[in-house]
Amino acid sequence: MSKARERIEQIYQQVVRRNPGEIEFHQAVKEVIESLEPVLEKHPEYAEQKIIERICEPERQIIFRVPWQDDRGEVHINRGFRVCFNSALGPYKGGLRFHPSVYLGIVKFLGFEQIFKNAITGMPIGGAKGGADFDPKGKSDSEIMRFCQSFMIGLYQHLGEYTDVPAGDIGVGAREIGYLFGQYKRITNRYESGVITGKSPEWGGALVRREATGYGVVYFTEEMLKVRGESLEGKTCVVSGSGNVAIYAMEKLQALGAKVVACSDSNGFVYDEQGIDLQTVKNIKEVRRARISAYAQIHKRAKYFENGNIWTVPCQVALPCATQNELDERSARILVENGCIAVAEGANMPTTPGGVRVFQESGIAFGPGKAANAGGVATSALEMQQNASRDAWTFEHTERRLHEIMQNIHRDCYETAAEYGSPRNYVVGANIVGFKRVAQAMLAFGLI
Numbered sequence: 431m432s433k434a435r436e437r438i439e440q441i442y443q444q445v446v447r448r449n450p451g452e453i454e455f456h457q458a459v460k461e462v463i464e465s466l467e468p469v470l471e472k473h474p475e476y477a478e479q480k481i482i483e484r485i486c487e488p489e490r491q492i493i494f495r496v497p498w499q500d501d502r503g504e505v506h507i508n509r510g511f512r513v514c515f516n517s518a519l520g521p522y523k524g525g526l527r528f529h530p531s532v533y534l535g536i537v538k539f540l541g542f543e544q545i546f547k548n549a550i551t552g553m554p555i556g557g558a559k560g561g562a563d564f565d566p567k568g569k570s571d572s573e574i575m576r577f578c579q580s581f582m583i584g585l586y587q588h589l590g591e592y593t594d595v596p597a598g599d600i601g602v603g604a605r606e607i608g609y610l611f612g613q614y615k616r617i618t619n620r621y622e623s624g625v626i627t628g629k630s631p632e633w634g635g636a637l638v639r640r641e642a643t644g645y646g647v648v649y650f651t652e653e654m655l656k657v658r659g660e661s662l663e664g665k666t667c668v669v670s671g672s673g674n675v676a677i678y679a680m681e682k683l684q685a686l687g688a689k690v691v692a693c694s695d696s697n698g699f700v701y702d703e704q705g706i707d708l709q710t711v712k713n714i715k716e717v718r719r720a721r722i723s724a725y726a727q728i729h730k731r732a733k734y735f736e737n738g739n740i741w742t743v744p745c746q747v748a749l750p751c752a753t754q755n756e757l758d759e760r761s762a763r764i765l766v767e768n769g770c771i772a773v774a775e776g777a778n779m780p781t782t783p784g785g786v787r788v789f790q791e792s793g794i795a796f797g798p799g800k801a802a803n804a805g806g807v808a809t810s811a812l813e814m815q816q817n818a819s820r821d822a823w824t825f826e827h828t829e830r831r832l833h834e835i836m837q838n839i840h841r842d843c844y845e846t847a848a849e850y851g852s853p854r855n856y857v858v859g860a861n862i863v864g865f866k867r868v869a870q871a872m873l874a875f876g877l878i
């Protein structure tokens with residue numbers, strides 16, 4: 431075993447010891463640092479200055495109580511988190527997730543991923559993530575509002591446009607961002623637009639932010655296909671999830687001539703041979719906040735599979751856009767056997783390590799989340815730019831910027847993978863691009 435390899439193994443063991451039980455965090459760390467062996471060999475200064483060890487330890491972690499009352503007056507207590515991982519490249523930046531599965535290990539895995547993702551965008555943003563173990567399902571608007579207000583009371587003193595800038599993630603969309611921003615404004619007596627992103631364009635938000643993650647994943651997929659002399663035109667696609675990322679990934683896929691035949695939520699998936707009718711999905715999910723099963727009631731030709739595995743649907747392009755570890759080794763094999771040629775991760779870490787191995791061994795194009803879904807946070811950084819200059823760009827201009835950013839991300843990951851001896855391996859390319867940018871800044875700042 432090389433010295434670098436040995437060191438990486440020791441760092442991983444230390445992370446496991448220091449963060450017991452946080453399995454998603456361990457998984458995310460392992461995936462990144464395993465790519466860094468050739469980087470440590472080329473840059474002994476990173477090892478001397480313990481850059482990897484420092485990156486694996488969050489700069490600060492905030493855990494707070496979130497008490498709130500439901501519509502019947504019953505009191506509930508949730509736990510709020512904000513893990514601020516790294517601010518070498520800019521203020522902490524990353525979304526908030528409201529989901530019952532949220533605990534420190536999930537927030538840390540997301541925050542850790544966010545460091546590298548944000549660096550890959552080339553924008554001046556550090557990495558963070560937050561959220562709460564709150565379940566928004568079935569809650570009324572006023573319950574959501576009271577929860578968001580209480581959450582912000584716990585967090586506001588740690589935020590700021592130059593300090594930490596949250597945004598949305600699972601369970602946090604435009605409605606929640608509105609309540610969170612309103613409460614921040616009220617408590618601090620400041621109209622500080624740049625303190626949160628994903629705002630409505632009517633009051634300081636950027637056009638295209640809503641669409642950005644989904645559109646970005648499709649742009650990244652398009653670039654991966656281009657390298658292989660392929661395009662999205664006429665391809666059959668499957669997109670998991672039916673939330674913010676999935677909906678706008680489907681929209682861009684359709685605009686580029688692909689056919690999306692299935693999407694899902696946590697209860698099951700729908701299959702529509704004629705192609706998913708996106709207006710129906712938007713109406714079910716964005717307006718009615720209902721279940722995807724309603725799709726099959728509206729379109730009789732479609733089939734709904736309760737608890738079904740969406741990856742059994744044959745397709746050429748698969749975009750997992752729901753949640754972590756939703757695509758395992760078995761499903762990966764099924765996709766490859768069914769003729770899938772490209773997978774790009776709209777969600778964060780949706781593919782298990784075994785699944786990633788299958789894709790890489792089969793030689794299909796595989797775009798890891800920290801590169802493929804970086805369009806969302808990149809457009810958040812464009813929102814911060816507009817807020818800082820009190821400007822509002824057009825949809826066309828902002829989308830052009832997003833498109834360029836995704837093309838640059840693809841090129842950087844592709845070239846870096848080749849430079850470090852793993853041609854076409856976007857996992858290695860993305861990890862090294864992100865890590866080196868953060869490491870260089872950390873070296874420049876001295877031991878902090």
Ligand code: NDP
Nearest residue numbers: 599600601643671672673674675695696752753777778806
């Ligand atoms: P939404 O809350 O809008 O949608 C989430 C979707 O995933 C829903 O369809 C939801 O189904 C499904 N889902 C969530 N949890 C599970 C689960 N445990 N099992 C099965 N399905 C599940 O979130 P987003 O679309 O914003 O986020 C989706 C993914 O994309 C996440 O991994 C997020 O971290 C990542 N991401 C989001 C970005 C953004 O800008 N929003 C940027 C980059 C990455 P149900 O409604 O039944 O819960």
Ligand code: 2IT
Nearest residue numbers: 524525597598599807810
């Ligand atoms: O995972 C992510 O990149 C996000 N949820 C978006 C973060 C952001 O700050 O826009």
